Amino acid sequence: MQSKQVLTLDDVKKIAAAAEAEATTNGWAVTISIVDDGGHLLWLQRQDGAAPISVDIAPAKAKTAALGRRETKIYEDMINNGRFSFMTAPNLEGMLEGGVPIMVNGQCLGAVGVSGVKSAEDAQVAKAGIAALDV
Numbered sequence: 001m002q003s004k005q006v007l008t009l010d011d012v013k014k015i016a017a018a019a020e021a022e023a024t025t026n027g028w029a030v031t032i033s034i035v036d037d038g039g040h041l042l043w044l045q046r047q048d049g050a051a052p053i054s055v056d057i058a059p060a061k062a063k064t065a066a067l068g069r070r071e072t073k074i075y076e077d078m079i080n081n082g083r084f085s086f087m088t089a090p091n092l093e094g095m096l097e098g099g100v101p102i103m104v105n106g107q108c109l110g111a112v113g114v115s116g117v118k119s120a121e122d123a124q125v126a127k128a129g130i131a132a133l134d135v
Contacts, residue, residue, distance in 0.1 A: 060094030062113025098122030
């Protein structure tokens, strides 16, 4: 039987704090979502001024990144490059840049999804959060 690492609440809090710091430093009002490897919500934080719709978009990005084990930008690029049929993929609703998987030693532990600013900036916030794990 194989064993796997999992995110702890302390890990999630570190990720959230670092992501919040990145957003705050840049003056960005975002929603930060963190999920486990099955896409189940572990953390949701909507900063003051973040658009209400970001509460739906951020978790969708995180879930898509966790289940796909890849950044959501890959899906967005795939669709933008003409593979429109991919929009019918089951269980993948957040196919916009801003979802980043948390990969440790080749294993996906979960993902961070951010929504509220430009997609590349969302991804920047997510990556800053993940970097706080220092793995």
